[in-house]
Amino acid sequence: MPDGVIVKALSGYYYVKPILNGRAVTTIGQKAIQCRARGVFRNRDITPLVGDHVVYSLTENGEGTVTEVKPRHSELIRPQVANVQFAVLLFSLREPDLNLGLLDKFLVHIEHAGLDTLICLTKQDLVDNELLDKDDPITYVQELYERIGYEVIVTSSRSGAGQERLKERLAGNICVFSGQSGVGKSSLINAMMPGLNLETNEISMKLGRGKHTTRHVELIELENGAFVADTPGFSQLDFLEVETDELSACFREFAPLAANCKFRGCSHLHEPGCKVIEARDNGDISLGRYKNYEHFYAEIKDKKRRY
Structure with missing residues (x-):
């Protein structure tokens, strides 16, 4: 059965373009194959996504069925x-x-x-x-x-x-x-x-x-x-998938500083010997970015408490 990549998902249909050696082989303007997904995916709690590399089979009416979703390297x-x-x-x-x-x-x-x-x-x-x-x-x-x-x-x-x-x-x-x-x-x-x-x-x-x-x-x-x-535009995002102890690693400028903090697992909010706070006070990192970090940290704690 051929391999493909899902280029669109809409109203229960998955639109798949054939791929060869990891690259799409169709030309611009050529239509993707309209596919349904096998019911087994629902039983396994798997939802195919746009960008998924999949295996599909063709049906008699020119459409197709997604039979396998290959492992993802990012999501x-x-x-x-x-x-x-x-x-x-x-x-x-x-x-x-x-x-x-x-x-x-x-x-x-x-x-x-x-x-x-x-x-x-x-x-x-x-x-x-x-x-x-x-x-x-x-x-x-x-x-x-x-x-x-x-x-x-x-x-x-x-x-x-x-x-x-x-x-x-x-x-x-x-x-x-x-x-x-x-x-x-x-x-x-x-x-x-x-x-x-x-x-x-x-x-x-x-x-x-x-x-x-x-x-x-x-x-x-x-x-x-x-x-x-x-993609659809968003006016706001939540932090349900991010933990408080993961947040500082998402601020690139914090990473080299955090390794030298006095306490392991430093939150960079109030601990003595915190190199991130020291850099903030010295003007070595953006005060605006640091304030956003404080705000996000509090938002994550509040959402985890409620959910």
């Missing part, structure tokens, strides 16, 4: 995507305004999943030039996160800025596009793949956030061999 909870090689987190500079607290929350989830991350700042064309002269948010964010070790790309779907660099980074990889609602994920993919025409929508100025134009997860094949998962 995201939100969005639910398997076998992603890295994540692209998209956050807009305007409409909605850049939310670094939410960006850090997304980074925690991606780090916890063990994926590398590329930060993509969108809507560069909406940044007011007078504000740039006074207080440049692009330079601030780039310096903050590049110092930690993240790659930051600034893009604009209208002007085309940053798109070629982003396409080069995506080439040959399976990656997930995610971020806050209304930041322009679908618009950016449309700009990189003319003719795709993913549904987009304008930002809700009354609510200050975007409408959810992407309602399901789907792998989109680009001309350079990349598969991009365009």
Whole structure:
């Protein structure tokens, strides 16, 4: 029976493209095979995900049946995507305004999943030039996160800025596009793949956030061999899958400091001899990032207590 990769899951159907030696062999524009999953998966509490490598059989009507889900090397909870090689987190500079607290929350989830991350700042064309002269948010964010070790790309779907660099980074990889609602994920993919025409929508100025134009997860094949998962936008995330003792490892700048803390299992909140607190006080790490760590720690404890 042939192998394939699930590129879309919708209303109980799984849309599978054939693969050979781990790579999809279909061409852009060729339809995926519409499949159902065997009932045995429900008995085993297995739910096939977009990105899963599967074995499937063809039926007489030209459709198929997923008979086996192969082991995953990575899995995201939100969005639910398997076998992603890295994540692209998209956050807009305007409409909605850049939310670094939410960006850090997304980074925690991606780090916890063990994926590398590329930060993509969108809507560069909406940044007011007078504000740039006074207080440049692009330079601030780039310096903050590049110092930690993240790659930051600034893009604009209208002007085309940053798109070629982003396409080069995506080439040959399976990656997930995610971020806050209304930041322009679908618009950016449309700009990189003319003719795709993913549904987009304008930002809700009354609510200050975007409408959810992407309602399901789907792998989109680009001309350079990349598969991009365009995912539903999220305005908030919970921490049900992250433990308090795992949180500090999700802040990259904490890791080399935590190894030298006085107490093993240091929470980096109040302990004497804590190197993270010392770095905070000396200005060696971002105070804003540290405050987000404190907030996330308290949020995790509260959710674990209630659930």
